[in-house]
Amino acid sequence: MRRTQMQKLFKEIHEAWLATQFTGFMSQTQSRQELYEFSNILFKHLTWIENDFVKQNIKYTYDINQVPIRVDKLLTMIHDIVRRMELIESELDACKDESITFRMRSDLDYMKSALEKIADEEVSSAFNMKKEFPDIELSDEAKDALTLFLFEESYKEYELIMVYNYSKANSTDAFLNRIFQILIDESFFHLRSFGQMMAQMGILGVPRSLMEEIYKFDDLEQFLKDGIQEEIGAKEECKKLADAVSSSSEHFASFFNFINNQENYHIALMEEALAHINKR
Amino acid sequence: MTADALVMEHMMNPKNYGKMEDSDAVGMGKNPENGEKVAIYLKVKEEEDPFIEEISFQAIGCSTTIVAGSLITTEAKGIHFSRAEELVSATLGLLDTQSPEDAACTEMVALALKASLDTYLEKQKDKDFPMISYHIKTDCTPNEENPDAKTV
Numbered sequence: 001m002r003r004t005q006m007q008k009l010f011k012e013i014h015e016a017w018l019a020t021q022f023t024g025f026m027s028q029t030q031s032r033q034e035l036y037e038f039s040n041i042l043f044k045h046l047t048w049i050e051n052d053f054v055k056q057n058i059k060y061t062y063d064i065n066q067v068p069i070r071v072d073k074l075l076t077m078i079h080d081i082v083r084r085m086e087l088i089e090s091e092l093d094a095c096k097d098e099s100i101t102f103r104m105r106s107d108l109d110y111m112k113s114a115l116e117k118i119a120d121e122e123v124s125s126a127f128n129m130k131k132e133f134p135d136i137e138l139s140d141e142a143k144d145a146l147t148l149f150l151f152e153e154s155y156k157e158y159e160l161i162m163v164y165n166y167s168k169a170n171s172t173d174a175f176l177n178r179i180f181q182i183l184i185d186e187s188f189f190h191l192r193s194f195g196q197m198m199a200q201m202g203i204l205g206v207p208r209s210l211m212e213e214i215y216k217f218d219d220l221e222q223f224l225k226d227g228i229q230e231e232i233g234a235k236e237e238c239k240k241l242a243d244a245v246s247s248s249s250e251h252f253a254s255f256f257n258f259i260n261n262q263e264n265y266h267i268a269l270m271e272e273a274l275a276h277i278n279k280r
Numbered sequence: 281m282t283a284d285a286l287v288m289e290h291m292m293n294p295k296n297y298g299k300m301e302d303s304d305a306v307g308m309g310k311n312p313e314n315g316e317k318v319a320i321y322l323k324v325k326e327e328e329d330p331f332i333e334e335i336s337f338q339a340i341g342c343s344t345t346i347v348a349g350s351l352i353t354t355e356a357k358g359i360h361f362s363r364a365e366e367l368v369s370a371t372l373g374l375l376d377t378q379s380p381e382d383a384a385c386t387e388m389v390a391l392a393l394k395a396s397l398d399t400y401l402e403k404q405k406d407k408d409f410p411m412i413s414y415h416i417k418t419d420c421t422p423n424e425e426n427p428d429a430k431t432v
Contacts, residue, residue, distance in 0.1 A: 063299055070293065129288045151291050151343045205292035208346065209299070211319070211338050 005094035016084035017042035018067045023077040025195040026123040067206040074121040128202035142244045157191035158207040166215040179273045224270045235263045290350040300336045307395025308413035309388040316341040318392040329360040345385040368394045384418040
């Protein structure tokens with residue numbers, strides 16, 4: 001019973017985090033930064049409840065329902081986020097750690113009052129499927145390649161955030177946890193870059209939920225080896241994209257070269273983690 | 281709605297995506313080459329020809345798999361098993377018209393649907409019957425003459 005209630009609370013927080021993060025992508029004003037900060041807070045809440053699960057040896061999953069975000073007006077999403085926060089508040093008693101629930105109540109109170117002050121915006125362009133960038137001419141081939149890349153990679157970054165988060169929550173190895181945290185931060189940065197681009201292109205969508213076996217794996221070494229191969233593949237994709245859009249947009253080409261080079265850092269971190277595992 | 285817009289719609293908002301906690305049967309389609317897989321969950325109304333009341337899917341795979349899963353489960357919702365078997369056959373019959381990558385993804389979804397139907401039927405005889413998994417036969421390596429074939 002307790003596990004079910006905690007899992008429900010955990011799921012609500014997870015969905016509220018994604019709803020807030022993706023509403024941030026829709027906004028074209030200062031509100032974006034505020035929504036990003038609130039999504040950070042909700043993600044932190046998620047990790048607090050997760051730590052409570054781990055401390056009490058309760059099994060949990062990252063299962064969520066799809067988070068609908070297709071709206072015309074930003075305030076429709078803001079009202080939905082406030083509703084989600086109220087739902088979280090109503091379920092907070094599932095967590096018996098009062099220091100956690102006190103902090104969460106305080107955060108939720110503040111966030112709800114701040115959200116009420118957010119101004120409305122027209123955001124339907126984030127979903128119009130035009131696959132166009134303002135002031136940038138892209139060939140149809142470049143548009144399609146970019147669209148596919150953004151769908152694949154936005155999901156991948158979400159997946160990596162959750163995989164490394166799960167690994168971190170369930171590991172007591174400080175060396176590995178430092179690497180996991182850096183990789184989580186890197187994936188957040190990439191998710192935000194890609195999410196903003198998706199909104200600009202009119203193709204914004206929340207990533208699908210993860211199958212349990214993606215983050216509950218037995219062999220970290222194999223996961224890291226596969227991860228390195230995937231990063232190498234992502235580097236190739238970035239290079240291809242940079243080439244495909246270079247004639248249309250110097251800015252895009254340099255962005256994808258920048259992402260490509262960042263993958264080198266991720267590979268180095270994963271190699272460091274692998275070396276550490278093999279040394280143990 | 282053009283085909284392109286239809287594909288985009290299913291990418292942005294895949295239909296019937298997610299785990300079904302109270303399903304009557306689950307089936308799996310797998311690509312043994314790369315570890316990609318699709319699970320299809322069914323809620324079935326027992327009749328002489330069983331009826332698919334609810335259907336959902338989850339996948340470890342690319343966007344093409346998600347689009348195929350969204351399209352096929354939409355077609356399979358609210359039909360009888362006999363019609364669902366026809367849907368599987370018709371889908372498998374169209375694989376030759378697709379690029380190898382697309383065909384592999386589509387086959388994986390069709391086989392997951394087939395596996396879920398078969399699992400349900402077996403569970404009627406033995407309620408502890410395990411989930412059935414089928415492996416795809418299509419090689420998803422891109423054609424040499426078109427190595428960069430895209431799925432959008």
